Structures are given as structure tokens and as C-alpha cells.
Amino acid sequence: MKWFLKGIVLALSVLAVGTAAAQDAPLRVVATTTIVADVARQIGGDLVTVTALVPVDSDAHAFEPAPQDVQGVADAQLVLAVGADYEAFLGGLMENAASVPLVIVNTGVEMYGFSDGHADDPHADEPLGVLGEAGVCEAVPAADDHEHGSCDPHTWTDPRNVMLWADTIAAALTAIDPANADTYTANAAAYQAVLQDAFDGMTETLSVVPAERRRLVTNHEFMSYFARAFDFEVAGVVIPGGTTGGENDPQMVAGLIDHIRTLGVSVIFAEASASTQVIDMLAQDAGVNVVTTLSESLTAPDGLAPTYLDYLRVNAQTIADALREE
Template identity: 50%
Template sequence: MEWHSLMKPASILIVLVLVVAVAGGVAAQETPLNVVATTTLVADVAAQIGGDLVVVSSLLPPDTDTHAYQFTPQDVARVSQADLLLVVGAGYETFLGRLLESAGEIPSVVVSEGVAILPVHAEDDETTAGEPLGVLGQGLVCEGEEDEAAHDGVEHHDHAHGVCDPHVWMDPANVMIWAENIAAAFAAVDPINADVYRANAVAYIAELEALDAELRALVETLPRERRMLVTNHVALNYFAHAYDFDIVATVLPGVSTGAELSPQALIELVELLRAQSVPVIFAEVTANLQLAQLAAQEAGVTLVADLYTEALSDAGGPAATYIDFMRHNTRTIVEALGE
């Protein structure tokens, strides 16, 4: 597990000094680690690993579209006071560079390090979807991460994700890697409780393995020829890769919900839906549904806008934990395509 500064290269030494200082101090104190995660998904996994030894908060609230997030002064204050910051990585958090310019140097961990990264499934992308580009942190650096590391204070909207699809959590196998990375990070900062973190990770990974088996059994009830996914934006590549679905198309051409669709592209999408006899367009609960509704209406297909892709639901919702999140999404997809 490697520590990341997410700041200027010249600042790496300072961050390492901070990490050592935090590790020495926390080991001797009784107060829980103050951990900030960028998303509710990462925060939930971190809470499972840390238990009572950590206090985890999410930078983004539930039911939030990360792609539309704008940080506040309160967010800057929370991050500046954290013992540790957990980020998805792979270029996902396009806001992170500017946030850390304001918050200062925070010991940070990219939880997706070690995950095989899939390419964005876009019409103008010649890379075959489903073939990993490489392993994050092992020779593969996504363009968004380069921007964060450079920290030039400029947000590069056109290249934030590059060809990397950062939605790695849509496959539970990747969240198992998250669990291992988070346990290692907590153990490095709080070595006295290292065995507890590792044991919690082992237990949680066992839950994720059971979840994966459950989801596979559910998907098997759906005939292979009906496993066709059309989504509002690129978010289900890892799900499709793990559970043998075909990504037919997306309404918006990219990983961001802020992408735009030209009139000609909309016409081509409708023609494709008709030609492929696609029964459903899936959209997330936080989506602007205008284009998806228009495409569904013109193609004569059903629009199901009940997926959670970027964040968990609130505590009373159907996706309050990562495990509930995956169950809800898989059941929604299988039931809609099975009708």
C-alpha cells in the first residue's frame, strides 16, 4: 500500500513527515482516527474496516451526483482537520486538486490502487470495452490523477477521466481491494490496532464474497440474450464486465453526467435502441432525465430511473450501505430486463 500526497511533488516529503507524526501520535492516544472519505461508498467501506476505532465522514452527502459537486468552505475545514483522506482515484474526484490547494497537505490514500482499470465505453473510443488498461498504481496513471498530482490549480474538464473509467465499485471484487487498502492505511497510522483492522477487513471481504455469489445467482435467472444495458451515462462497465452483460449504449457520451448529447447523436441512439430491441434505459436517481426520457419515448422503451451509481441513499433508503447498494441495483436491473 502506497501513501499519496495528491499535492505538488515538492511537497511529498512534507506529507511523509505528517504521516509519521500522525502515526506516532495516534498510537498513543485513545481518540478515534478522524477519517474523511470523498464519497459515501468509500466512507461505508472505511467504517466497516475501522469500527469503533475510527470516525468516518463523507465529503459528499448521500443521494449526490459527484460529477456536479462543488466544495464549500466547510468542506475545506473538514478535510484540513482530518487525520486521513480516502479517495477513489483513477481521476474520479475532479474537484480534489482545488480542494487540497485550499485545505493543505493531508495524508491521503487512493483506495482503488491495485484495481484493474477498464476503459470508458464511448463511441469515439477505439479501446475495446472489457479489456483492462492496466492496474492502477502499477504503471497505469489516469489523466485525472496527473492533474491532481500536478496541482496547477486549473480544473481540466476535457481530460479529467481520460480513457479510464473510475466507477470501479460496481464490481464487489474491486471493493475487496478497497478493504485491503483501507485496512493497510489504518494500520500504518494506528499500528497498535493493526490486527483489528486486518481482522475487520477479512470479515468484510467474506461478506463481499457472499454478496458476489448472491448477485451471480440472481443474474443467472436472466437469460443471456436479455442482458443488455443502456444507461444514462457510463457507470456500469465494471458491473457488466463482472456479471456478463452487454453495454449497448449510453445516453450521455462519457463518465460524467455533465456531458452533452448532440441532436444527431440522439437520433442515432434511438435508431440503435430500435435495431437492438433494447427494452429498458436505466438512469440514476440523481439524474437529469430530460434526454433519457426523450430517447425512451422516441424508441418506445421503458425508462427505469431507480439506480444508485455515484452515492448511497440516505439511511432510510434502499441503498444505505454498499451491500444494499449492489443488491438494489442488481435486483432493479434483473427485474426490469426480465419483464
């Protein structure tokens, strides 16, 4: 072998060793929210390191990425997002990461529109359709020619939707790391069993709430999948439009106060990661209590809900305690 060929062979073998070593390192996964990140850790285990873009105790609707987030996404091997127009901040980040695969965890999940608290809408119980891989809500075929609003992305308030996330995440990890396909599949199956138990546990916890008190008035509309799953009704929302950034006018607030009085609602639900200014004022005017739930985010490790399972348990217990028969 000529000397220069030996050199090339040597260089190639060094490259091969380098590649093998890189595959042994955990996969770098970026999730948009702490909830998606926790679910990804359950599926990836030791084979992944997952970072969340939106910090704990924070509101994804109000999130603005920092320069290190741009770098983190560009360096990732996989980005996981909720989709359905939830992450307004993601488009700019992905522009700098054209080669990084973006997977929408809600792919295959049946999406519903926002009711904006109008539970009497005859179409409120009709799904808009199943979310496609692109995660674009407009691509969801409408059930009929009724004018639907945009998709409600807050699917994680029903753990049965997150059981579908588990399959999607396992498939996404397998696509970039096929050697560990069996581990991802097994982890997803084990976590799905845990989520089924969580769903059953929530049903049991909420069984103390009588039918006539199963009405939720929330800060912004994030509980509609929870409501459908556990036989509640979203009776009103303080901030319209499905995000915490919506604005309400005095007339709407007055209408909601009337509505709350008519229904005999005694509690309205604020959220830990959003301002309570409007909801506190409204509660005072309506003479009802404010109880805080978890909406977009997990808490820090020493908080109430560092994992998604804690999130589910805490919200079910909080709502059961607030609405049970006095």
C-alpha cells in the same frame, strides 16, 4: 533538579498525556463519496469516524465543496478517494491540507477505459492496466499502442474491486494507527468474505436474465465493471464521456434511438442522483421504459440503500426485474 528543568519535565509529561488521549479518540477519516465512506467504516469500526464529502443521493460529478468541506479535509487524519480523475473537486481541497495523507482506494485495481457504448470496439475488453498509488489515470500503462480513452473510475459496480479497496484502506489506517493493525486486517478479511457472498448473491439474482437480454443502456457510463463481472454488455450511453456533465447532440440521440431499436432493448437505466430530463425524452421517442438504478451514491438511512451492500443488492434486483423474461 533545578526548578526550571522540573518545569520542562512537567510540561513534557502533560504533552505526553495529551498525545495519548488524542490517540484514543477515533481517527478522523474523510471519504470523498458515501460508498467509500461506508467501506471505510466497515474496516475501521469504532476506531474511526468517517465523513463523506459528497452527500447521500448526490452526484460526485457535479459536486462543489463548501467552506466546511475545506475545513473538514484540513482537520482529517486521512482522506480516501476513488482516484482516476473521478474527484475533480479534490485538488483544491488537498491544497489546504498538505500534511494530510491522501490514499486512492482504487490503487491496485485493474482499470478499463470508457467504451461510450461502443461495445464492438475490439479493445473494449482489454484492461488499461493497474492503477498506481498516485491514482492518476494517465500513469496507467496502455496495453498496447492503441489510443485509449481515460480510465473509467466506476469500479465499485463490481464488488470484487471493492475487496481490493478493503486491503488498501486497512493498510492506510494501519499506517497512521499501527497499534490496531490486527483489528483493521481482521475487519478487512471479514468484509471481503461478505463481499464475496454479495457477488455470489448478485450472480444468482441476475441468473433470471437470459443472454439475449443482457444489454445495458444507461444514462452515463457507470456500469461497465458490473457488465464485465456479470456477463452483460454496455450497449449504449445517453450522456457521453463518462460523467453526468457530458453533453449530447441531437444526432447522437437519434443514433442511440436507432441502436436501441436495432438491438430490441426495451429498458434504459436512469440514475437516482442525476437528472432524467434527457433520458425521459429519449425513452419516449424510442418507446422504451425507464428504470432507475443507483450510480454514484448511497441513500439516506431511511432510503433504499444506506450501505454499499444494499447498493449492490438493490441494483442487481432492479436490473434482474427489468430485464428478466417477460
